[in-house]
Amino acid sequence: MSVRPYVMAIAALGLLGAAAGATQAAPFHENASTSTSKPTSTARSIDDGSFEYPTAPANSFTNVTTGQPIGPWTVSSGNVDHIGRGLWQAAERHQSVDLNGQSPGTVTQTFPTTPGTTYAITYALAGNYAGGPAVKTGRVLVDGQGIQDFTFDITGKTATDMGYVGRHVTFVARSTSTTLSFASTTPSSAHGPVIDDVVVRASCCSCGCNRGATGKQ
Numbered sequence: 001m002s003v004r005p006y007v008m009a010i011a012a013l014g015l016l017g018a019a020a021g022a023t024q025a026a027p028f029h030e031n032a033s034t035s036t037s038k039p040t041s042t043a044r045s046i047d048d049g050s051f052e053y054p055t056a057p058a059n060s061f062t063n064v065t066t067g068q069p070i071g072p073w074t075v076s077s078g079n080v081d082h083i084g085r086g087l088w089q090a091a092e093r094h095q096s097v098d099l100n101g102q103s104p105g106t107v108t109q110t111f112p113t114t115p116g117t118t119y120a121i122t123y124a125l126a127g128n129y130a131g132g133p134a135v136k137t138g139r140v141l142v143d144g145q146g147i148q149d150f151t152f153d154i155t156g157k158t159a160t161d162m163g164y165v166g167r168h169v170t171f172v173a174r175s176t177s178t179t180l181s182f183a184s185t186t187p188s189s190a191h192g193p194v195i196d197d198v199v200v201r202a203s204c205c206s207c208g209c210n211r212g213a214t215g216k217q
């Protein structure tokens with residue numbers, strides 16, 4: 001019953017499109033693109049949240065300055081140290097990032113998201129135990145806006161006992177891509193917060209809720 005009017009509507013739009021009916025053709029195109037390009041909501045969204053690429057020098061580090069990449073990440077302000085295998089314990093696999101190089105820095109990655117979907121960011125946090133201040137501070141930003149401030153106290157921590165803690169924060173995507181940043185707010189130091197094992201996942205619960213509510217609201 002409902003098929004015939006739909007086919008007729010498509011045929012009509014086809015005719016209008018051929019006659020350069022831009023205002024009529026646009027909605028049809030929108031519907032077509034959203035139905036074919038919907039990303040898998042449970043996929044990991046971010047690339048190399050473990051900072052394993054490229055390989056930093058073992059038992060040492062690479063200082064990375066503004067505008068330079070660390071694999072899929074970019075240093076978007078200041079400078080950071082990409083820590084190689086063996087210099088200190090990583091939270092996941094071998095490498096990590098000290099968000100203070102010679103001074104505070106920021107690492108940033110842009111990745112595809114589905115607007116309206118809630119995403120959970122998890123990451124491992126520690127600090128460069130080799131120098132003060134004792135309490136390292138930093139911030140998680142989404143699209144340039146701070147969504148979480150974090151602190152980590154290095155008291156008693158060592159290269160083999162970094163004391164990583166898991167942190168968690170959520171955000172609702174506003175666009176088809178989202179920019180995530182981790183910024184040090186630890187001033188005047190070459191010893192900053194350390195991050196590793198960054199994972200971003202579409203929140204299963206809210207995906208289900210969103211999917212259930214998605215008709216044409």
Ligand SMILES: [Ca+2]
Pocket residue numbers: 049050051052090091092093094095096196197
């Ligand atoms: Ca790692």
